[in-house]
Amino acid sequence: MKEIEAGRIAEVVGKLCQEANFELEDDVQEGLEKMFEEEESPAGKEVMRQILENSRIARTEKLPLCQDTGYLVVFAELGQDVHITGGGFEDAINEGVRNGYADGYLRKSILADPVRGGNTKDNTPAVIHLRLVPGDKLKLYIVPKGGGSENMSRIAMMKPADGVEGIKDFVVNGVREASGNPCPPIMVGVGIGGTFEMCAQLAKKALLRPVGSTHEDPFYDKLEKELLELVNRTGVGPAGLGGRCTAFAVHIETAPRHIASFPVAMNINCHSARHKYVEL
Amino acid sequence: MAEYSMETPLSKEDVEKLKAGDRVSLSGTIYTARDSAHERLVKLIEDGKDLPIPLEGQIIYYVGPAPTPPGRAIGSAGPTTSYRMDPYAPLLIEHGLAGMIGKGERSEPVVEAMKKHSAVYFAATGGAAALIAGSITSSEVVAYEDLGAEAIRKLEVKDFPVIVAQDCNGGNVYVEGQKKYAE
Structure with missing residues (x-):
């Protein structure tokens, strides 16, 4: 039985919320660079130039790529031989989101009630999709999703x-x-x-x-x-x-x-x- | 396609010479408002009350910026999708609003109001929020602080880059641009 501390999960989630919002992954960056090369329309080419320049600024200055820093979606695969200690799994993820969004100056976009509103002011709760799988690893995909x-x-x-x-x-x-x-x-x-x-x-x-x-x-x-x-x-x-x-x-x-x-x-x-x- | 530098507030002459596809560098004061702020502004007009911001010749930017990091004028601040403001925009245009900045196409009632009262709809590049923040020199919440990111802000901008997406004669860069490349 492997033990993973809830605090460790919160720490990692908080860090990745920020990194995801500041830096595009290489595969996405390369996909966009290819589009810039291939675009024939002058207006489209200028938009692609701005998008790539934006990515460079966000990465170097640690600013969110987009002001909409998303609803935080997590796809988690939890190995059945893992024991999470010192707190609840979902609480740990939400703690990570709370800290990551506050410390990273990321926008808080979640309304507590879908009809009556009321911003939760910390971008929680996250949307969590959890699968229980064989093994002793916890795999997390952190996906900030824009509206x-x-x-x-x-x-x-x-x-x-x-x-x-x-x-x-x-x-x-x-x-x-x-x-x-x-x-x-x-x-x-x-x-x-x-x-x-x-x-x-x-x-x-x-x-x-x-x-x-x-x-x-x-x-x-x-x-x-x-x-x-x-x-x-x-x-x-x-x-x-x-x-x-x-x-x-x-x-x-x-x-x-x-x-x-x-x-x-x-x-x-x-x-x-x-x-x-x-x-x- | 023409290129212009314009100062806010916009005059009728400014608006009427703009054609879909033109590039404009905007400087001066603009105001932010999105979903909830629009709902409140329209309610005030309907109740015959004063608004917290002027509308005559002014530009509203559809944006809910990211929080401002220390030492900066504003956080990342790109446009949000405009169609959500379509139910409210015609009344604001009728009361003097000269321009809107957002992304994506506007509906027929908005276009009709733009034609009737000479207003223009600009697009900024969606998702280029860190880049756009660089042309905003100051930001101050002037109403509805309780709305957080959705509060109304008074922004000072310098050479804020936009394209005329829909003009006051029915010109539409989305329709015209996409037609050229659709197979």
Whole structure:
């Protein structure tokens, strides 16, 4: 039985909340640099120049990439041979968020009640997706998720007969209608299968895969590439001002489905596709 | 596409010469407001009460900045998505608001108000928040401090970079720009 102190979890989460908001991961940075090179529209090229300059300033001056420092989403895999000591797991994560957001001058964007409002003033609670797995490690993905791109996400309970063409229409129409709102160039996470709630979670999980990596299943690898090409033909372009570079990645996550159901979800991430990973 | 440097407040002549796609460097005073502040401003107008900020010729920036780190004028401060302010914007335009800064397309009622009262909608680059903060020289909360990031701030800006997204003649950079590259 391995022991991990709750205080250690809080410390790591707090640090990663800040790092995620100040520094893009290399794969995302490289994806955006490629878009800058490839963009043909002058307005789009200028937007890409500003995005890269912004990334440089945020990294060197330790400023948030975006003023919307997100709802903090955590994907956690807890090994069943781990014993967390000195406090609760969820409390530890929220303690990390509280300290990380306060010390890092990150914006507090969470309203305690969805209808009646009231800012919690410390950006808690985090959204925590926990899986219990074999082993003695705790794996954490720290994902600050902005509201602008989250608002352009969608889910559909399609008919099984809609098939691959249905998926393509759903994604391409969704990106076209989102236009400049989610801060393109975007990353598109697509969930296919599972139940209603699981499908949405798959779409968010798809955003965690490194940009430029290939899907392990050749069928979905091909579909990802087709979707990326279709999305980049919409003309939406950087900031929606028109251009070739609308998305820098489309990632798919799948799960078995019920014979009657064909859920498809799309979770959009803005160009500040922020996430950090740690293993304890 | 033309390039302009403009000082706030904007005159009718300033607004009327701007065309979708033009680049503008803004300097002077602008005000911040987003969802909750708009709700309160509109309620005051409907109740016939005075507003905490002037509207005539002024520009409202849709932003909820990150907290200000020590030694800086403001934290990261990029635009938020504008359509959420669409239910409130026409009344503010009717009461003299000359410009708005945000990101993403505006709806028909806003466009109609912009045409009728000569107002302009500018876009700043969404997500370029650390870069944009560099053109803001001072920030002061002037109303609704209880709203935190959503409070109304008076900002002094110098060469704040925006593009004319939708002009007072119905010109729309999103529609025109995307049409060129759609296949």
